[in-house]
Amino acid sequence: MKRAAAFAVIVAAGLGCLAWGAGADKAALAKKQEGLNAEYGLAKDANFYFVFDVLGRKIELRVRGMVLRTWPLRSMRFWGQPDFSGTVELAKKTALKAPERIVIKPGESEVSAPAPAAKPTATGAATTAADYDLEALELKDMPKRFQLGFDNGLNVTIKAKDAGSGGLGGMLRDAWRWYIDVPLRNLFGSREGKGLAELEIVFEDEKDAQSIYWHFFDGIKGIII
Amino acid sequence: MTIKRLLIAGAALAYLGFLAVLGASYFIGFKQASTWPRTGQEQAIADKDLPKVEKNVLLLQRKMAGLLPRGLYIVIDTAENRLYLKEGDKVVRTAVVSCGSGVVLEEPGGKKRSWVFDTPRGEFSVKSKITNPYWVKPDWAFIEEGEAIPKGMEDRIEGGTLGDYALGFGQGYFIHGTLYTRLLGRNVTHGCVRVGDEDLKYVFKAVSIGSKIYIY
Numbered sequence A: 001m002k003r004a005a006a007f008a009v010i011v012a013a014g015l016g017c018l019a020w021g022a023g024a025d026k027a028a029l030a031k032k033q034e035g036l037n038a039e040y041g042l043a044k045d046a047n048f049y050f051v052f053d054v055l056g057r058k059i060e061l062r063v064r065g066m067v068l069r070t071w072p073l074r075s076m077r078f079w080g081q082p083d084f085s086g087t088v089e090l091a092k093k094t095a096l097k098a099p100e101r102i103v104i105k106p107g108e109s110e111v112s113a114p115a116p117a118a119k120p121t122a123t124g125a126a127t128t129a130a131d132y133d134l135e136a137l138e139l140k141d142m143p144k145r146f147q148l149g150f151d152n153g154l155n156v157t158i159k160a161k162d163a164g165s166g167g168l169g170g171m172l173r174d175a176w177r178w179y180i181d182v183p184l185r186n187l188f189g190s191r192e193g194k195g196l197a198e199l200e201i202v203f204e205d206e207k208d209a210q211s212i213y214w215h216f217f218d219g220i221k222g223i224i225i
Numbered sequence B: 001m002t003i004k005r006l007l008i009a010g011a012a013l014a015y016l017g018f019l020a021v022l023g024a025s026y027f028i029g030f031k032q033a034s035t036w037p038r039t040g041q042e043q044a045i046a047d048k049d050l051p052k053v054e055k056n057v058l059l060l061q062r063k064m065a066g067l068l069p070r071g072l073y074i075v076i077d078t079a080e081n082r083l084y085l086k087e088g089d090k091v092v093r094t095a096v097v098s099c100g101s102g103v104v105l106e107e108p109g110g111k112k113r114s115w116v117f118d119t120p121r122g123e124f125s126v127k128s129k130i131t132n133p134y135w136v137k138p139d140w141a142f143i144e145e146g147e148a149i150p151k152g153m154e155d156r157i158e159g160g161t162l163g164d165y166a167l168g169f170g171q172g173y174f175i176h177g178t179l180y181t182r183l184l185g186r187n188v189t190h191g192c193v194r195v196g197d198e199d200l201k202y203v204f205k206a207v208s209i210g211s212k213i214y215i216y
Helices: A002-043 A167-191 A206-215 B002-033 B047-067 B139-144 B197-206
Strands: A049-053 A058-063 A066-072 A075-080 A086-094 A145-150 A154-160 A197-203 A221-224 B072-077 B082-087 B090-098 B104-106 B114-116 B122-125 B128-131 B134-136 B157-159 B165-168 B174-176 B193-195 B212-215
Touching: A002 A049, A002 A058, A002 A086, A002 A221, A002 B047, A066 A206, A066 B072, A075 A167, A075 B002, A145 A206, A154 A206, A167 A197, A167 B002, A197 A206, B082 B197, B090 B197, B104 B139, B165 B197, B174 B197, B193 B197
Parallel strands: A049 A221, A154 A197, B072 B212, B174 B193
Antiparallel strands: A049 A058, A058 A066, A075 A197, A086 A145, A086 A221, A145 A154, B072 B082, B082 B090, B090 B193, B104 B114, B122 B212, B128 B165, B134 B157, B165 B174
C-alpha cells in the first residue's frame, strides 16, 4: 500500500514537472516570437539598432540581425517602474561635458596643421600613432559618464567603473542622488501617475562607456529585453 | 529655553517626517523592484495556437537570415578605427584604418559653405573598384590649405596620395591607401577610410562590386 502511494506521488510529481516544463517551453516560445517580431521590425531597415539584454547583462549594436559590437555590463542598478522593455528610441543624450567638434576657419584664426603634418606630443624616436596630438574628435574625447533618455521614459546613466566623479564631493552627490533624490522622485512621481524608470549601468572598461556615447546617436532605435 | 526646546522638537519632527517619507519611498521602490526584471509573464499560448506560433517563429528566423549579407563583406568601426573583412560570423582579416576626424571646416568669405569631416555611417555597398586611383581634389581641400579654388579640372588632379587601390562606396567616399601609415588607428581623414597597403590589397582583391559595407 505504501509502495503504491509512493509510486502515485512520484508519478504525480513527474506529470507536474512535465506540465510545468511544457508551460515554460510555451512561455519561452512566446518570448522568442515577441523578440523576433520586434527585431525583424528594426532589422528589415538598413539602420543600426541596439539590443539591451537585461538578464544577459549585455548591450549589442546590430544591423540586419548581425551583431556588430557587444558591451558586457559590469553592474547595474534600478529604481522605479519596471515596465520599460520593448522597442524604444533614444530621445536625448546628455553629458556634463559633451564633446564639441573642432571648427577650422582658414584665414580667421590659428588653425592646427592638417593631419599629415600632425606633431607628436612626445619626443624621441619611438613615437606611436597614439602619441600624436590631433585636432580631431576621437573615442578618447567622449565622456565616460552620461545619460541616455529614451522615449518610453527610461533614463539610463552610463558610466565607467573608474570614471572620476569628483572626489568625496562627487561621491556624496552620487549617493544623495541615488539613495535620496531618485527614491523620493519615484515616490512622488508614482503618486502623480508619472512613473520613474532610472537605470544605472557601469562598465569595467572606460572605453566601453565612451564607445556607447560614440555609437548611440540621437534617434537610434533598440529593443530592451 | 522653551523656544530652544520647541526648535529642537520641531527639527526632530521634521527629521522623523523626512525619514518616514524616505522609508515610504524605499517601500514603494522595493515593491516595484520585486517585479523586475519581468520574466515568464509573456502572453500565454493556447495549445491550439502552438503549431501556428512555432511556424511563425521559423518564418521569422528565415526572414532574419535572409537579411544577412551574402559572401564577403566589410565592417568598419569608426571609433576604434578598425576594418573587418567578414564572411558570415567569421572574421577573415582585421586592419587598422583611419576614419573621419569629425572636424568642421568653414569657408571664409562670402559663400560660407561648411563641411563636416565624418565618415558616413550606415549600410553601403562597393560601387567602384579602382586601381592606381588619383584624387580629384574637391573645393574643401583648397580651402583648408588656404589656396584659391582652381577653375580647371587638371589643377585638381593629384596622383599617388590614395595608394594603389580604392573602393568607392558612394557620395565621393572611398576606402583607399595612404602615405601617412603612422597615423593609422587615429581619426584623421576627411571622411574616407584610409587603409595600409597590404591590408588594402587583400581587401580590394577579396571583395567585388556590390559587396556590403557596414560602417558604425
